Amino acid sequence: MSFSLRWKCALAPVAALSLLAMLSAAGPLGVAYATVRPRVATASRSLSLHESIHASLVSHRGATSLNERGHGSGTFNCSLAIHIDISYTQARIEYTCNTSSGMMSGAGTVSYYVTGPSANFNGSLHFTHGSRRYAHVSGSAGNIRGTLARGNYALSAVVTGRIKI
């Protein structure tokens, strides 16, 4: 028997024990893997956002709170529900954007000023919730710039930015 063969024979029981130990240890894990769907890490990806929004007044509460509905076209092509609280120089905008792939919502405080027949606003929008495809949108921010017609409160705006989805 050569030296190497003798060593192999000597190591065989050790290897067998080690394999047995590994299998017994892996047993419960193996069961777990078989019954629980593995968690798959999905990398959020960045998306350039450019959405043109048009909405019209649905209702208002008092003189400073408007509810609007409309549609966005561009990146999401979503249907929109927008709530606006208007002060002297600022406005709070809350919106929900519904697409066939999920919804996202957010809010922002924007500067607001009037110049004759239109009011203008400009500021940041923060995405606070998302679902399905847009589940990771929270934390992203975009910019909104637009006008509100003072005659009928029709809203036109463009939302731009870069968001994570």
Add this chain to the structure above:
Amino acid sequence: MPFPPWSRAESKFSPVSMLRLMMSRARWSTAVFAVLSGLLPAVAGASQTVTLHAAFSPDQLGKSTTILIHFEIGATVTLVPSPVTDIDLSLPPGMGLGTTELGITTCDPVTLLERGPKGCSPNSYLGFGSATAEVPFGPIIVHEPVGIGMFMGPAVHNHTAMLFYVNAKTPVSAQLVFPALLLQGAGSFESAHLNTIIPLTPTLPDGLDVSVVDIRTSFGPRGLTYYKRARGGYVRYRPIGMAVPAKCPKGGFKFSAEFHFQDGSAATASARVACPRSVRHR
């Protein structure tokens, strides 16, 4: 805030009326002259007092209203207060530009200056007012009535701008156009203040500038008539003003003002519009 380049002040004398005035007063004012000439040099170092009165008309929660503001400016040690250079009026929270129809059209400040209020659309009117100026001619203090018109102007540096058109006829004939900018207040989302830089109006060469001692303004639909197209013509209507908030804070709606004067001094004043009876507090 830099003074917008499109705003300029123009004042000119009406020498005939001034001469008549001075001549007529000169006959009786010899004794007064001696007294006043000793007092007038102190004008530059005078300190001023300001009182502010505010009201809503009508005063109904949640309803369109006209805001009435009345300032009285007095001097504590001299007969004539130092000219006002800057007024900063803090507005009560809870109001805003939401659904108001005021100033649905803008008025061009250059046109306003050249052609007067007739050069602007009736739909650009925001309100009216009047003031009393004290014009020092030597030892004589002349009270001059001043007309005020308020118009929606083009925005300045992304701020809502109101144009004041001030028209004084005699003894100092002056037509001024200057803006008031609606600026964000230091407090909450709802706070704001209206900042007005007032150009100085000279009297005689090397003489003192005109001092304003009383200002009354009404900002809102009262007395305004707007026009809109309907049925092939124009229909008159009264615009919707800013609404009184739906809930009244304890103590009422607070206005406050800070005045700055040519002599470097400042004065503050505040006023509250009491809550209407049987109101909800917030």
